[in-house]
Amino acid sequence: MAEQHEKALVPQIRFTGFTDPWEQRKLGELYQKNDERNTDGLGSERTLSVASMTFNSAGNGADDSSLPNYKRLRLGDIAFEGHTNKEFAYGRFVLNDAGNGIMSPRFTCLRPIVEQEYSFWKYFIHSEKVMRPILVNSTKSGTMMNELVVEDFLKQEILVPSLPEQRRIGAFFDRLDSLITLHQRKYDKLCVLKKSMLDKMFPKGGSLYPEIRFAGFTDPWEQRKLSSTCEQLSRTINPLETPNEEFTEYSMPAFDNNETAETVIGNSMNSLRKIVDRPCLLVNKLNVRKKRIWHVPRPEANAVCSSEFVPFSSHSSDLSFIKISLLSERITAYLESCSSGSSNSQKRVTPEIIMSSEIIAPSLAEQRRIGAFFDRLDSLITLHQRKLELLRNIKKSMLDKMFV
Known part of the structure; x- marks a missing residue:
C-alpha cells in the first residue's frame, strides 16, 4: 500500500535526476484572492483577454x-474563466505571463x-487532469458560466514538484509551444501564398492571360471541356x-483520412468497384462542396476506387493542373448547380456533368510548370501540417504523463 501511495505522488515520466515524490499542498498555501484594483490608472490598451491572456490594444469596449474598478493582473496571477466545453468541464485557469495589465472585475x-x-x-x-477534481468541489453554476468559490478552492489540495523540477518541466513545454508556433506560422504563410498564387496564376474576369506566368510563356489560354482532354476509366x-x-481501395473515408488508400480484401466490398490502373484523378460525385478530388499519380497494385468517384x-493535359482547375470556386459552383438529391449532403452530380465542366488551360508545357509548382507547395503545406499534428500529439501525451 505504501508503494502504491508513493507511485501516486510521482508522474509517469520525469527528467533524470528527479526522484522525490511531489509534495501535497493546500492551494491556500500557494495562492490568495486578488482584489487589487487599477488605482494607478492603466489604460484600456492594457486590457487582458482572459481567454487567451493576451493584451487587447483596443480594450474591451x-x-x-x-477602468479604475478593473482588477489589476500582475505577472504570475491566475484568472478563472468559467465557460465550460468538452475540454474543460468546470471552467479553467489561465496564468498571466503577458505582463502587468487589467481585466474585467x-x-x-x-x-x-x-x-x-x-x-x-x-x-x-x-490542466483539466490536474484541476478537474479540484474544480468539482470549488465551483458553482452561474448565470452565464461557472463561478469559482474561492474559499472552497483554497481548501483543496494539489501535488507540487520542487522548483528545479518545475523549471525543467516548464522549459520543456515552452520549447514545445515554440516549435508548434513556428510550424503554425510556416503553415499559415504557405496557405496565404497558395491562395495568392491561385488568384494570380489563373486568368479571371473573362481574360485569357494570368497576372503571373513562368518565363517563356506568352500564348493565350484556351477554354476547353474536360471531356475534350480527359478520358473516364470505365473498367469495373x-x-x-x-x-x-x-485490393488497394481509394474510398471516401480513405480520402478524408489524409488521402491514404486502404488495403482491403474482396469480401469487405459489397458492390462493383472501378479499376484504377493508370495515373488519374478521382472526382467525387457526392456533396461536391466537400471538394474531394484525389490525384493518384502512381496507383498501387490491384487498385480500385469507390463508385462514388469518377476516375x-x-x-494531353497535366493532371496536377486539372486538379487545381477543378478545385476552383467557379467549377464547384457549377457542379453544385447541377447536383440533385434529397438533401444537400446527399446531392450528387453525374459523370456526364463532371466531364462537361469547362476549364481554361494553357499549353501542356505551361500546365506542367504550374502543376509542379502547386504540387511542391502542397507538399510543404502537408509537411508542416503533419509536424503540427505530431507536436500537438506529443504535447497532449506529455501533459498527461508529466503531471500527477
Whole structure:
C-alpha cells in the first residue's frame, strides 16, 4: 500500500535526476484572492483577454470611467474563466505571463504567495487532469458560466514538484509551444501564398492571360471541356468474386483520412468497384462542396476506387493542373448547380456533368510548370501540417504523463 501511495505522488515520466515524490499542498498555501484594483490608472490598451491572456490594444469596449474598478493582473496571477466545453468541464485557469495589465472585475483572480516557476504553472494550473477534481468541489453554476468559490478552492489540495523540477518541466513545454508556433506560422504563410498564387496564376474576369506566368510563356489560354482532354476509366470489377484477394481501395473515408488508400480484401466490398490502373484523378460525385478530388499519380497494385468517384486520365493535359482547375470556386459552383438529391449532403452530380465542366488551360508545357509548382507547395503545406499534428500529439501525451 505504501508503494502504491508513493507511485501516486510521482508522474509517469520525469527528467533524470528527479526522484522525490511531489509534495501535497493546500492551494491556500500557494495562492490568495486578488482584489487589487487599477488605482494607478492603466489604460484600456492594457486590457487582458482572459481567454487567451493576451493584451487587447483596443480594450474591451468598456468606458474609461469604469477602468479604475478593473482588477489589476500582475505577472504570475491566475484568472478563472468559467465557460465550460468538452475540454474543460468546470471552467479553467489561465496564468498571466503577458505582463502587468487589467481585466474585467467579473472574473476571479488569484495571486501566488510563494515562489513559483510561472512557465510550469502556466500549463499545470490549466490542466483539466490536474484541476478537474479540484474544480468539482470549488465551483458553482452561474448565470452565464461557472463561478469559482474561492474559499472552497483554497481548501483543496494539489501535488507540487520542487522548483528545479518545475523549471525543467516548464522549459520543456515552452520549447514545445515554440516549435508548434513556428510550424503554425510556416503553415499559415504557405496557405496565404497558395491562395495568392491561385488568384494570380489563373486568368479571371473573362481574360485569357494570368497576372503571373513562368518565363517563356506568352500564348493565350484556351477554354476547353474536360471531356475534350480527359478520358473516364470505365473498367469495373466485382471484388466478391475473389473474396480473399487483397485490393488497394481509394474510398471516401480513405480520402478524408489524409488521402491514404486502404488495403482491403474482396469480401469487405459489397458492390462493383472501378479499376484504377493508370495515373488519374478521382472526382467525387457526392456533396461536391466537400471538394474531394484525389490525384493518384502512381496507383498501387490491384487498385480500385469507390463508385462514388469518377476516375479519369489524360494524355494531353497535366493532371496536377486539372486538379487545381477543378478545385476552383467557379467549377464547384457549377457542379453544385447541377447536383440533385434529397438533401444537400446527399446531392450528387453525374459523370456526364463532371466531364462537361469547362476549364481554361494553357499549353501542356505551361500546365506542367504550374502543376509542379502547386504540387511542391502542397507538399510543404502537408509537411508542416503533419509536424503540427505530431507536436500537438506529443504535447497532449506529455501533459498527461508529466503531471500527477
